Amino acid sequence: MQPGKSKPMVMLQSLFTFIIGGLLYLLLELAWRGRSHLSMFITGGLCCMLLSALFLRYAPAWPLRFLLAGLVITAAEFLCGCAVNRHLGLGVWDYSARSRNLYGQVCLDFSLLWCLMALPISALGAYAAYLVNLVSPY
Numbered sequence: 001m002q003p004g005k006s007k008p009m010v011m012l013q014s015l016f017t018f019i020i021g022g023l024l025y026l027l028l029e030l031a032w033r034g035r036s037h038l039s040m041f042i043t044g045g046l047c048c049m050l051l052s053a054l055f056l057r058y059a060p061a062w063p064l065r066f067l068l069a070g071l072v073i074t075a076a077e078f079l080c081g082c083a084v085n086r087h088l089g090l091g092v093w094d095y096s097a098r099s100r101n102l103y104g105q106v107c108l109d110f111s112l113l114w115c116l117m118a119l120p121i122s123a124l125g126a127y128a129a130y131l132v133n134l135v136s137p138y
Contacts, residue, residue, distance in 0.1 A: 033093075
Protein backbone atom coordinates (compact mmCIF):
# COMPACT_ATOMS: atom_id res chain seq x y z
CA MET A 1 0.00 0.00 0.00
CA GLN A 2 1.18 3.51 -0.71
CA PRO A 3 2.33 5.44 2.35
CA GLY A 4 -0.28 7.81 3.75
CA LYS A 5 -3.23 6.40 1.77
CA SER A 6 -6.16 4.38 3.04
CA LYS A 7 -6.85 0.99 1.52
CA PRO A 8 -10.09 2.10 -0.23
CA MET A 9 -8.28 5.02 -1.88
CA VAL A 10 -5.45 2.78 -3.11
CA MET A 11 -8.05 0.34 -4.47
CA LEU A 12 -9.86 3.18 -6.24
CA GLN A 13 -6.60 4.37 -7.75
CA SER A 14 -5.77 0.82 -8.87
CA LEU A 15 -9.21 0.34 -10.39
CA PHE A 16 -8.91 3.63 -12.29
CA THR A 17 -5.48 2.71 -13.73
CA PHE A 18 -6.72 -0.81 -14.59
CA ILE A 19 -9.76 0.44 -16.54
CA ILE A 20 -8.02 3.32 -18.32
CA GLY A 21 -4.91 1.21 -19.01
CA GLY A 22 -7.04 -1.61 -20.39
CA LEU A 23 -8.97 0.76 -22.63
CA LEU A 24 -5.81 2.42 -23.92
CA TYR A 25 -4.24 -0.97 -24.66
CA LEU A 26 -7.38 -2.02 -26.50
CA LEU A 27 -7.42 1.21 -28.54
CA LEU A 28 -3.74 0.82 -29.35
CA GLU A 29 -4.42 -2.66 -30.72
CA LEU A 30 -7.42 -1.46 -32.71
CA ALA A 31 -5.34 1.34 -34.24
CA TRP A 32 -2.38 -0.98 -34.98
CA ARG A 33 -4.12 -4.19 -36.11
CA GLY A 34 -7.73 -3.20 -36.61
CA ARG A 35 -8.94 -5.74 -34.04
CA SER A 36 -8.44 -6.75 -30.43
CA HIS A 37 -9.75 -9.12 -27.77
CA LEU A 38 -11.03 -8.94 -24.19
CA SER A 39 -7.83 -10.65 -23.03
CA MET A 40 -5.89 -7.61 -24.23
CA PHE A 41 -8.06 -5.28 -22.13
CA ILE A 42 -7.34 -7.42 -19.06
CA THR A 43 -3.63 -7.75 -19.84
CA GLY A 44 -3.23 -4.04 -20.53
CA GLY A 45 -5.14 -3.10 -17.41
CA LEU A 46 -3.06 -5.38 -15.20
CA CYS A 47 0.20 -4.13 -16.71
CA CYS A 48 -0.80 -0.51 -16.27
CA MET A 49 -1.96 -1.09 -12.71
CA LEU A 50 1.22 -2.91 -11.71
CA LEU A 51 3.64 -0.55 -13.42
CA SER A 52 1.97 2.65 -12.23
CA ALA A 53 2.00 1.32 -8.65
CA LEU A 54 5.71 0.47 -8.96
CA PHE A 55 6.50 3.86 -10.48
CA LEU A 56 4.60 5.76 -7.78
CA ARG A 57 5.94 3.72 -4.89
CA TYR A 58 9.61 3.57 -5.84
CA ALA A 59 10.00 6.48 -8.32
CA PRO A 60 12.68 4.71 -10.38
CA ALA A 61 14.85 6.67 -12.79
CA TRP A 62 13.55 6.88 -16.37
CA PRO A 63 15.93 4.29 -17.86
CA LEU A 64 14.68 1.77 -15.28
CA ARG A 65 11.06 2.71 -15.98
CA PHE A 66 11.57 2.01 -19.68
CA LEU A 67 13.22 -1.33 -18.91
CA LEU A 68 10.51 -2.34 -16.43
CA ALA A 69 7.73 -1.43 -18.86
CA GLY A 70 9.30 -3.50 -21.62
CA LEU A 71 9.89 -6.50 -19.37
CA VAL A 72 6.53 -6.47 -17.56
CA ILE A 73 4.42 -5.95 -20.68
CA THR A 74 6.37 -8.55 -22.68
CA ALA A 75 6.07 -11.09 -19.84
CA ALA A 76 2.34 -10.40 -19.49
CA GLU A 77 1.79 -10.75 -23.23
CA PHE A 78 3.73 -14.01 -23.24
CA LEU A 79 1.70 -15.46 -20.35
CA CYS A 80 -1.58 -14.25 -21.84
CA GLY A 81 -0.59 -15.57 -25.26
CA CYS A 82 0.28 -18.98 -23.86
CA ALA A 83 -3.11 -19.10 -22.13
CA VAL A 84 -5.42 -17.75 -24.84
CA ASN A 85 -3.56 -18.76 -27.99
CA ARG A 86 -1.73 -21.97 -27.15
CA HIS A 87 -3.86 -23.47 -24.37
CA LEU A 88 -7.35 -22.26 -25.37
CA GLY A 89 -6.58 -22.13 -29.09
CA LEU A 90 -8.28 -18.75 -29.63
CA GLY A 91 -5.66 -17.47 -32.08
CA VAL A 92 -5.85 -13.87 -30.90
CA TRP A 93 -2.37 -13.18 -32.33
CA ASP A 94 0.53 -15.08 -33.83
CA TYR A 95 4.03 -13.67 -34.25
CA SER A 96 5.54 -16.94 -35.50
CA ALA A 97 6.13 -15.44 -38.97
CA ARG A 98 8.16 -12.57 -37.49
CA SER A 99 11.83 -12.86 -36.67
CA ARG A 100 12.96 -12.79 -33.03
CA ASN A 101 9.73 -14.30 -31.68
CA LEU A 102 9.24 -16.67 -28.75
CA TYR A 103 6.73 -19.43 -29.55
CA GLY A 104 4.84 -16.93 -31.70
CA GLN A 105 3.54 -15.14 -28.59
CA VAL A 106 6.00 -12.26 -28.21
CA CYS A 107 8.39 -10.53 -30.55
CA LEU A 108 11.52 -8.58 -29.57
CA ASP A 109 10.62 -5.76 -31.98
CA PHE A 110 7.41 -5.11 -30.06
CA SER A 111 9.14 -5.58 -26.71
CA LEU A 112 11.32 -2.61 -27.54
CA LEU A 113 8.21 -0.57 -28.36
CA TRP A 114 6.64 -1.61 -25.05
CA CYS A 115 9.48 0.19 -23.27
CA LEU A 116 7.99 3.46 -24.51
CA MET A 117 4.77 2.71 -22.64
CA ALA A 118 6.56 3.89 -19.48
CA LEU A 119 5.71 7.45 -20.54
CA PRO A 120 1.90 7.20 -20.68
CA ILE A 121 1.77 4.74 -17.76
CA SER A 122 3.76 7.13 -15.54
CA ALA A 123 1.47 10.00 -16.52
CA LEU A 124 -1.66 7.94 -15.96
CA GLY A 125 -0.47 6.74 -12.54
CA ALA A 126 0.35 10.29 -11.45
CA TYR A 127 -3.02 11.53 -12.69
CA ALA A 128 -4.85 8.71 -10.90
CA ALA A 129 -3.01 9.54 -7.66
CA TYR A 130 -3.95 13.20 -8.12
CA LEU A 131 -7.64 12.35 -8.67
CA VAL A 132 -7.77 10.03 -5.68
CA ASN A 133 -6.27 12.75 -3.50
CA LEU A 134 -9.00 15.12 -4.69
CA VAL A 135 -11.82 12.78 -3.67
CA SER A 136 -10.22 11.35 -0.53
CA PRO A 137 -12.23 12.10 2.61
CA TYR A 138 -9.05 11.69 4.72
